[in-house]
Amino acid sequence: MEPLSWGQIALQLLIRFLPVWIALLVTFTLSIAFKRRLGLYGKLFDNTIGMVGFGLVMFWVYTALAVGLFDWILTHDPLSTATGMKNKVPGTPMRGAGEDDFAWYLLGGDTLARDVFSRMVEGAWVVIRIAPLATLFAFMVGITLGLPAGYFGGRLDSALSFAANLILAFPVILLFYLLVTPEMVQTGIPSYMAIVLFLFPILFLTVLINARYRTQPARRNVMLAVLLFVLGWAYLSVISDPATPVRFLPAALDLFNVPGGILVVFVSVVFVNAPTVFRIVRGLTLDIKTRDYVAAAQTRGEGPWYIMLWEILPNTRGPLIVDFCLRIGYTTILLGTLGFFGLGLPPESPDWGTTINQGRKLLSIYPHPAIVPAVALLSMVLGLNLLADGLREESLKD
């Protein structure tokens, strides 16, 4: 078997990503065909920068889904090592490859002789699972606290703003070093924080539905009962974990357990992001509450929560959607930072930060194990930033 040239490597990579290209092609054809009927999303396709960003983001989303759900794209197992493949350059044929094995290490081998390419695409699955969800939770917390702080003002506002500034004054890495350690998981502090932080989405949705259907008690009660049952059970399953001090749910009722490392990473990322979202929502609320339609709703006799959630919140969606995209990128960067310092995720984890951290030790001799995940992370965050920029430009047009 001959080593592959750079052209052949590129060709093989194109072939490996075939499912992603097909999915991207379908998405873009459909979206462009129906762009006039798709609102803000459709308008994105009038904007070159937005389209490039959307393409980059969807590339990684589809890659992650293909890897995570169907095991496509992967050429080798991301955790297993092969003899004689240590620090090999991209395109090296695999020694002793069997019939079923892929014949090359497309992007070379790392210091433990694992396939760099497979680890990189598997890393996308780790990031895509954590980053958007963590950002969503941060938004739930930020919105649930930011709306009343801006709307009511006064002592509540001062207290919440002080707390938010307190967290923001912390250098993020110091906070991570304090929160994301095995000792801290042992004390259960991340679990207690999870109890508080995961309560916010339930609180948010309950208040949202209650405020809307308050006048139709029958309908509201059914909706709230279903919601509280489903979310409540999921909530209890998430926070109760036999490995932490918080364990109360019998194993038969416990739907799933989040591995301790992932939970603490998730909680600290939400914790770091929430104050910024809080400040943005608070600022927007302060601005919007002086509008006429808010005064009209107040005159109609609507309750404060109805006004906040159904009058003010929908009108903050433009800036919030843009910030959501940017913040997923920032969360991805934070996850990478955690991996870079070897915090939280297990050392063999294929996520990009951990891989960069392992690759950097031999960076000046064998750059490829660190460069590949670095470029992957860069392209995804760049995609999110370009997407946010495109969205901002398009939403400002009308």
Next chain:
Amino acid sequence: MLLFLLRRVGVMILTALCLSFIVFFLTNLPPNLEKVAKFEGNSRMSDEEVVSWLANNGFAQPMPVRFGEWLGVVPGWTNERDGRITGRCITPERTAETAPRFCGVLQGQWGDSRVFRDEVSTIVGVRLWMTAKLMLWVMLLMVPSALIIGVLAGMREGSKTDRSLSTLSIATTATPEYVSGVILIAVFASSAVGLKWFKGTATAAMEDATFENFFLPVLTISLYGMGYIARMTRASMAEVMTAQYIRTARLKGVSFRNIVLKHALRNALIAPFTVIMLQFPWLLNGVVVVETLFNYKGLGWALVQAAGNNDIDLLLGISVVSVLVVLVTQLISDIGYVYLNPRIRIS
């Protein structure tokens, strides 16, 4: 103005107190103390030995009392055992009779580092100087280039220059330090494939900083912050350029060059000033990453060492310093905003 300043300083002190208590609380949780006991005593201590070691060394008191001791508002603990008195303030130089009752931060005693076996104040001082040197060069590189990019992009909104410079600034904000650092080292310093223009480590730069060994770390930190400042400058410049008085000036026949330099620039630079100051917390992050990546032994490197080994006193010292840096820059940004903006200053 004075009242505003006093209130801000009051809030600042309160914030610093709260934050140092949080750090104190988190570093003094039982599992962390057990690690300290095993580090200081021996690693095969039984649970009872750990408890007695902690009791003998003043760790068994309630958390608020120990925080007070660290702060210097509660007398340091003393302990008499086998006729020998030990205590928080008692060191080989100061015996039980001459030792002061209080020895905390307020008395200038920051404690001792367990990892470096030195006084925290000395370590923080040395490391802070290293980091200050790095930050100075970062500021000198980042601020002018960001402002130039922003002004060039913002003075003709929507032009080709604007498009390409804006995309460039988006790209730099999307590149965290550990990514740009890795790429820059691979391209400019790698011995295998790279250009070999610069050095991949900055250890030598601590003694004698040259362009060759110091440029890469400075560039790595600057790049991440540069894009953000440039975008803010661009937005603010673009807004100013659409203002009435600029139109008037153009209609009067003032040259474009003069409009930008004499009329627009001053007003356009108010917003970026605040942003530059508020960048400090992020820059501190960058400093930690870059100092680890380039092995430059500054404050960020010391933070990683202290946190990794649960070196309580050193960690507290570094966090107080970094929190103070963040708070002071926030204060400066507020005051500066008031001074730069005539509308606020006069009213």
